[in-house]
Amino acid sequence: MSALRAGERKAVLALGSNLGDRAREIDTAVSELSGTDGIRLLAFSPIVETRAVKVHGVDEFAPRYLNAVAVVATTLAPEQLLHQVNRIEADHGRVRDERWGDRTLDIDIVCHGDIVSDAPQLTLPHPRAAGRDFVLAPWLAADPDAELPGIGRVDELLAGIEDTTRPWTPGGAR
Ligand SMILES: Nc1ncnc2c1ncn2[C@@H]1O[C@H](COP(=O)(O)OP(=O)(O)OP(=O)(O)O)[C@@H](O)[C@H]1O
Numbered sequence: 545m546s547a548l549r550a551g552e553r554k555a556v557l558a559l560g561s562n563l564g565d566r567a568r569e570i571d572t573a574v575s576e577l578s579g580t581d582g583i584r585l586l587a588f589s590p591i592v593e594t595r596a597v598k599v600h601g602v603d604e605f606a607p608r609y610l611n612a613v614a615v616v617a618t619t620l621a622p623e624q625l626l627h628q629v630n631r632i633e634a635d636h637g638r639v640r641d642e643r644w645g646d647r648t649l650d651i652d653i654v655c656h657g658d659i660v661s662d663a664p665q666l667t668l669p670h671p672r673a674a675g676r677d678f679v680l681a682p683w684l685a686a687d688p689d690a691e692l693p694g695i696g697r698v699d700e701l702l703a704g705i706e707d708t709t710r711p712w713t714p715g716g717a718r
């Protein structure tokens with residue numbers, strides 16, 4: 545992974561989609577992130593497929609998610625980065641209704657350098673990332689040395705939970 549330049553911090557973005565052309569949603573979102581001033585793509589994970597986790601647990605009947613992780617270098621402050629990811633979500637027709645409801649595109653900020661924040665509009669690191677296989681597994685594949693700041697190494701966090709992610713390839717080949 546290339547080194548950070550002056551004024552940049554490393555941020556990790558978790559992308560998910562379980563509606564529409566899921567892979568296209570994720571691929572175009574990553575292109576849009578890379579094309580945003582102040583964001584430089586350092587690494588993009590393989591795409592994995594997972595069952596939808598809803599408020600009451602795994603929902604066998606909901607459309608499955610594709611998930612991936614982008615590691616970026618950014619000169620944007622956390623709030624500016626959130627603004628940009630919200631803009632891209634909105635451009636992808638993201639509708640916010642039910643909590644953890646089905647969505648065309650979700651982008652969570654997993655961490656932004658080693659900034660810690662407990663603000664509800666932007667909690668860093670993301671409070672649920674450490675327990676999500678669909679975040680940790682692709683992130684580890686993109687960056688074997690990954691660490692969730694102040695929480696722990698991603699390989700160790702992933703070893704402590706069940707990894708239900710499955711590799712996803714276009715056309716369904718395994
Ligand atoms: N680290 C973060 N990344 C993205 N959004 C965050 C973060 N911390 C807080 N938020 C806030 O959470 C709000 C709800 O986000 P969203 O609807 O994407 O949640 P969700 O994806 O359904 O659930 P989850 O947060 O568990 O992934 C956003 O408006 C945003 O301001």
Ligand SMILES: Nc1nc2c(c(=O)[nH]1)N=C(CO)CN2
Binds near residue numbers: 561594611645678
């Ligand atoms: N498998 C999977 N389940 C989820 C996901 C997700 O990205 N993948 N995102 C959620 C809210 O952010 C809720 N549930």
